[in-house]
Amino acid sequence: MFTGTAVFDVLLPSDSRSLKAKRSYVRPIIAALRRFDVAVAEVGLLDLTGRSEIGVATVAAEAAQVTAVLDSCERLMYGRPEVEVLSTRRRLHGDDD
Numbered sequence: 001m002f003t004g005t006a007v008f009d010v011l012l013p014s015d016s017r018s019l020k021a022k023r024s025y026v027r028p029i030i031a032a033l034r035r036f037d038v039a040v041a042e043v044g045l046l047d048l049t050g051r052s053e054i055g056v057a058t059v060a061a062e063a064a065q066v067t068a069v070l071d072s073c074e075r076l077m078y079g080r081p082e083v084e085v086l087s088t089r090r091r092l093h094g095d096d097d
Contacts, residue, residue, distance in 0.1 A: 003093045004066035006056045007043060008077050011084040014050070022049050025082060029054060032080075036072050051086075066092060 010029075016022045026042055033040040033056055044053030054077075058069045070090055077085050 001059065001061060001095060002063045002066045003057065003059050004070050005058075005091050005093075006070050006073060007089045008054045008056075008074075009045075009086040009088075010052045010054060010077070011086055012050050012052060013082060017049050019047075019049060022052065026052050026054065029077070029080060029083070032076055033073055036069055036076075038069060038073060063092060063094065 012022060012025050016025055030040050030042070033054070037058070039057040041055055042052055043055035045051045056070065056073050058066055060066045060069070074088060074090075077083075077088075
């Protein structure tokens with residue numbers, strides 16, 4: 001069994017000056033990521049209005065499947081025109097960890 005995680009540090013548009021406006025950008029992204037059958041949530045920078053950290057986790061029998069799912073999530077994040085992904089941190093954990 002393999003588990004994989006990815007954390008995306010995201011810069012939101014300048015018009016997200018309130019937490020309500022921030023949610024209007026983050027919620028559709030989270031909904032789109034759920035298409036890949038992953039666990040996803042806003043995991044950091046919760047009180048900042050212009051930034052967000054979105055975390056994704058997945059589990060599969062093969063490491064290649066975990067990598068493929070995280071690759072799909074990463075392509076979706078970088079393809080969103082309304083946000084800028086500043087960085088991505090990925091980890092893969094296997095039975096030996």
